[in-house]
Amino acid sequence: MASNFESSIQRGCDFIHDFVCFPCEEDGLNTEAQYFCNQCTKYYCVNCVPVHNKLFKRHSVLDRTDMTKWAAALGMVDVLERCERHPGEALKLVCGDHDQLCCHVCVAVDHRQCSSIQHIPDVAKGIRKDPEFRQLPQRVAVLRKQIEDMKNDRKKNSASLRKTRTTIVDEIKAIRKKINDILDKMEKTTVQDLDRLVADQELSIKKDMESFTQMHDELKNIIDDIQSKDSSGEPPLYIGFRKCEEKIKQAKEILQNMSNVVKYDITFRKHNGIEDNLSSMKTFGVLNESNVYCKQPLISLFPRDHVFATKGYKEYIVKISSDKSACNIKGICELPGGEVVITDFNNNKVKLLDQEYRVVDHCDVPENPFDVCHIGGNEVAVCVNNNNDDRHELHCINITKGKLVTTRKLSFSHKFYGAAHHGNNLYISSFTALYVYTMTGKRVKTLYEDKSGDYTVVGIAISNDGKTIYIANYSYNQLITLDNLGNKLATFTDPDLREPRGVHATTAGHVFVCCCKSHTVLQVDKDGKTKLATLAREQDGVYRPKALFFSSRSSSLVVGGRKDTLLVINVQ
Template identity: 85%
Template structure:
């Protein structure tokens, strides 16, 4: 077999053709085919086709213009056995080094230096007894079912996307209506004020006109009375004279007072801020694509009301040889590539884990790290505090398996929990929730509860940004807020003792871990009802402080006062 294989390679090495003349091959020659006969199912070169045509005048012969039909012609090479790269050649060999099926042309071009070449008939012996081959139909059926499910999910996704568009358009139109209502009210108020001012000015004008008319008539009457007295009546003339002087004095005073107002008028100066603010806004709001990446089935495939169950768990040690104390994990998040970032409070480190939960890098922080939040493709922010009142946000970039601190922001309050939505950071201070821009500008204090020392611990924000979940450690509560800071729900439960970590998945499933009761709970989206207690102390839960759902592995990662991460496999 070896000599036959070697001769075929030597024969192919002279000239490599996509189709070789069948007649020439029978004579041991290697000639490129220019024609194909549908009836004979053979290829012919220029010389051999002449002999063929002389013998078979009624056969249909295809030339190079129809070369695509050669490969498609039945009987050339079975579709299953046809080489994808060289359609006219059959797959006859296997390259063990590259685990690849090959034809003779593939071998001569790409695998001539490979030592592990086997003939397919040799490796195919007893294939029907191979367990992998026997399981093939079932594996294909399962995979086809998964593909069909994914297709149906995408179909539903497309439908929900259109519904989402309709909902957003409705919201935009509602915003527009509110703006129109505000503008209508502003216009009405402005016109009413204008009418009031015009009425006031008009009243003043009328009073002036009445005063002028009255004085004009009084002056005319008194001078007429004086002029009607004859020359012998001097006393009446004197009296008329004195009264007229008094009236003239009154008239002059009235004219002088009126002349201080040359003209009644109104002016209007618009508020430029209205146009400036509207013109500076290009849209009614921020639109973001929300894509979830992962190699495994994503949690978004589960309905929002799906109640998960634990299918097993495993622990992974994250203690480093340089760690002086037992690990105390207060923060955990996952990067798009599957890497995990955790914060180790007692050892004052931020650690980077690979997909197998092995520590591959770390960076020290000068103070105590609390929560960590994923804010960009490969960027996280870490809450850092010390006992001297120094509170900072450290922005860390992950590049080529390395943690690099890029910038720091100082805060005027403690920073314990962190979450991000849109262009805002949500930071908790143990008793209050603040909203900041990504540049560190304070937007507002969203919520505050001074009934205890640890009433606002961890934060989780649902995917649409409309609902915020807060753990109230002091009062054994899960608080649900809207994005304006209004309280929507307060959840309590016997298993909810000293709740610390809270997480909302992209599909809206809510999980809480409780420090003192050693439990992991699933709560409904409204934050009002416990759906299930997912795990307890007997499942490996020990004083949990933070948890995260990995859509890549469909698992809950729980951490706390231990050197290990507890990974709960859920379905």
């Protein structure tokens, strides 16, 4: 019977089925089975099962809703423990060289040269006490909730697109009343263009929703399998854990790609002077479709109160051949596509890194680049202080086809250290004050000021909702927390908080601080009152850190300071 269980390939066809109809297979056909007979211990398709039922009226026939009983009736491998490449075989081994679960066939075919093959019962010992395994249901629940939320957003987006279409068509028809019969052809052409764009957008939404449904169901099924096997021993739990980890990784990658597009949209702009120029026009106006991108990735697998732990550290060289001095990284930010932009203070450079943290481009600035922040799309803003002529500028740089291109510069009358962007405003720190500016460089207000020291307002960060602002007070070893009106909510101190420079708030509400003198990276609670964890010290590779950024894409903290390398802290 094991041969029936294994996938087979139809002659002249490349479809592969886990269960093949027995009578069809006897006739040389490859038909997917939908039923299983306990007494016959054979599989049947929808066409063959009526014949079977007529001949054997008292036999018990199971459909695909009882597939777990199919395997049990034949003494086959449980679905959770089944090798996906060789369905008739059970997963019994782990290849350490490739970090893969294996059956005996896998080892014989693909892992004969591997030196680290372990028996799953040996590796699975203590799995119930593993912190990652214990957190698995919560992580899956959070991920499924995020999938469901995004699916609902896409559903609402679809309804919004239809309303947008109705609005635009109404505008088209209002224009139509003012002109003659020639508009009939123009109206038809314009509406056809609109319908094509809406159809394209809705198709994208439909594909997204189908992916969400599939991810949601797969995660639910595998976690249900794991929880149902809690009493069946550690190996099944370990296998389920490893499979679930892989599904989570796949889901994160898909969500990361999809979450960049917050909303599909279409706009309409009518032609000016349409009545006078009607004879030369082919459509009523210009239709523009747009995808609204989020400033940072929206997906976070960690609840807001999650306390992070480190899984490992890795350093990446960011020094390039044209650098004349040791690197001194004072600003880090990430683009929607996963690229990273850093500022190198000592070498007067802005550097672009790919997703593997390799320097792929750079541009020079006049002098002393401090912080950098993402301001939308592929554009960043860099703080530049030119001490020679007391010129202080914010350089807006766009990343186009892997190149850094300065598009505009805003001049300021004061020095600045940090920059953050929220809504339509820029928040600029000037060592002793925090200012709010418009995107055109017009000062809105002074939000906070402290002239009791030289460096009381350096690094800054803003919560995702814009209601909370965090300030690194370098002079007095403090983290200051304000509301968006400038009222002080908290002042935090700690032995590990010595000369704080960089502060970062994630979209999910986690707060991180790096401290120059103590060579530390800390996690602080969202209220800015308590240290939750010290995630890295000098012995881990941190040296005089001045900037940091949390990447939701890779679940890691990127830290820069007075070194030729970036330290990437993998967290969980």
